[in-house]
Structures are given as structure tokens and as C-alpha cells.
Amino acid sequence: DQQVKQNSPSLSVQEGRISILNCDYTNSMFDYFLWYKKYPAEGPTFLISISSIKDKNEDGRFTVFLNKSAKHLSLHIVPSQPGDSAVYFCAASDGYALNFGKGTSLLVTP
Amino acid sequence: DTAVSQTPKYLVTQMGNDKSIKCEQNLGHDTMYWYKQDSKKFLKIMFSYNNKELIINETVPNRFSPKSPDKAHLNLHINSLELGDSAVYFCASSQDGWRPGTPEKLFFGSGTQLSVL
Numbered sequence: 001d002q003q004v005k006q007n008s009p010s011l012s013v014q015e016g017r018i019s020i021l022n023c024d025y026t027n028s029m030f031d032y033f034l035w036y037k038k039y040p041a042e043g044p045t046f047l048i049s050i051s052s053i054k055d056k057n058e059d060g061r062f063t064v065f066l067n068k069s070a071k072h073l074s075l076h077i078v079p080s081q082p083g084d085s086a087v088y089f090c091a092a093s094d095g096y097a098l099n100f101g102k103g104t105s106l107l108v109t110p
Numbered sequence: 111d112t113a114v115s116q117t118p119k120y121l122v123t124q125m126g127n128d129k130s131i132k133c134e135q136n137l138g139h140d141t142m143y144w145y146k147q148d149s150k151k152f153l154k155i156m157f158s159y160n161n162k163e164l165i166i167n168e169t170v171p172n173r174f175s176p177k178s179p180d181k182a183h184l185n186l187h188i189n190s191l192e193l194g195d196s197a198v199y200f201c202a203s204s205q206d207g208w209r210p211g212t213p214e215k216l217f218f219g220s221g222t223q224l225s226v227l
Contacts, residue, residue: 049215103151
């Protein structure tokens with residue numbers, strides 16, 4: 001039973017435009033959410049996080065939005081750059097372990 | 111100066127063999143993990159150790175045995191390898207990841223791609 005779902009396996013965006021990556025979760029016990037970025041042949045690296053008491057967290061070009069009632073979060077990248085091309089994993093924590101989604105492969109084209 | 115390093119990067123072996131993957135972190139973190147990324151790309155936790163003590167042990171065959179000689183090392187030993195064990199195995203560490211309610215910001219190694227023939 002996959003508790004964190006990223007339903008879009010891939011996304012292609014033009015350089016300079018906004019990238020929106022979506023994530024849904026089913027477990028209402030999750031209270032902390034994170035996004036990780038992964039390049040080929042490397043491990044995932046932490047990108048940005050949000051606590052369940054907030055609905056938005058911003059860090060430079062990256063903003064994460066959390067809609068608790070919908071059990072949905074999204075990652076916005078503005079403006080998108082070719083170096084952002086990677087697989088993005090959504091993760092959720094219940095204080096016990098991190099539960100990851102399958103990832104969304106983002107391609108930013110020049 | 112890799113923060114979390116795991117070896118080997120690639121491991122190709124025959125069914126039935128026993129193999130080990132080593133992991134070391136130089137971040138001074140208290141907690142270390144093993145995650146498995148299967149062919150469907152799901153990243154699933156296998157084990158978590160805090161200060162050499164087993165904290166999380168998910169439903170993993172007992173052919174998999176983690177060993178933590180000290181808090182900077184968490185090795186994974188796999189007995190009697192099976193075809194289904196083929197996956198990428200990631201080691202990770204965090205500072206305060208095991209306590210309830212504590213954010214789980216993990217630092218990952220680059221992965222070990224295990225292929226069982």
C-alpha cells in the first residue's frame with residue numbers, strides 16, 4: 001500500500017517557465033513532508049521541506065505548498081533551469097520513517 | 111570528502127551467494143538507514159540504527175542482516191541472494207531522525223546497484 005503517490009512519472013518544461021510537481025498522500029498521521037532531488041547514479045539530496053502546521057515554505061526558486069484537507073502537496077520551481085532536470089521524490093514522515101513516492105522525472109529544455 | 115559513502119557502487123553476483131555492502135558517514139549523525147529502490151522505483155526503508163541500536167526493522171527477509179560496529183558505519187550483509195534482491199540499495203544518515211515527530215532530513219549515499227544473475 002503506497003501511502004505517498006506521485007502520479008506523474010515525467011514532466012517536461014521549457015527553461016524559464018514554472019515547473020509544478022505534485023504529490024498526494026493517504027496517511028493523516030504524516031506531519032512533515034520533504035522533497036528530494038536525484039541525479040542519475042547519485043543518491044537523493046534534500047531540497048525543501050514543510051511542516052504540517054504550515055501551508056507554504058519558500059527557498060529561493062523552490063516553493064512547497066501543502067493542502068492538508070486534500071492531502072496534497074506540490075513543489076513549484078520558478079524559473080526552471082536546465083540544471084533542475086532530475087528525478088524529484090516526495091517524502092512524508094510520521095516520526096517513525098520516511099515514506100517516499102515513486103518520483104517524477106523533470107526535464108527542463110532550453 | 112563524501113558525507114555518506116557506500117561500497118561497492120556495482121555488485122554483480124550469482125544466486126545463492128552471500129554479499130556485503132558497506133556504508134560509512136562522516137557527518138557525526140546518530141542514525142543510519144538502509145533503503146531499497148526496486149525496479150518500480152519505490153524507495154522503501156529496510157532498517158534504521160540509532161547509535162548502533164536497531165530502531166526500525168521493516169518486513170525484510172532475515173537473509174538481510176545489518177551490522178553497525180559503530181555509529182559511523184552500517185553494513186548490510188545478504189545471505190543466499192535471490193533474483194528478486196536485484197535493486198539499488200541506498201545508505202543514509204540523519205541527525206535526529208528516529209525520534210517521534212522529528213523531521214527526517216536524510217543524507218544519502220550514491221547507491222549500490224546489485225544485480226543477481
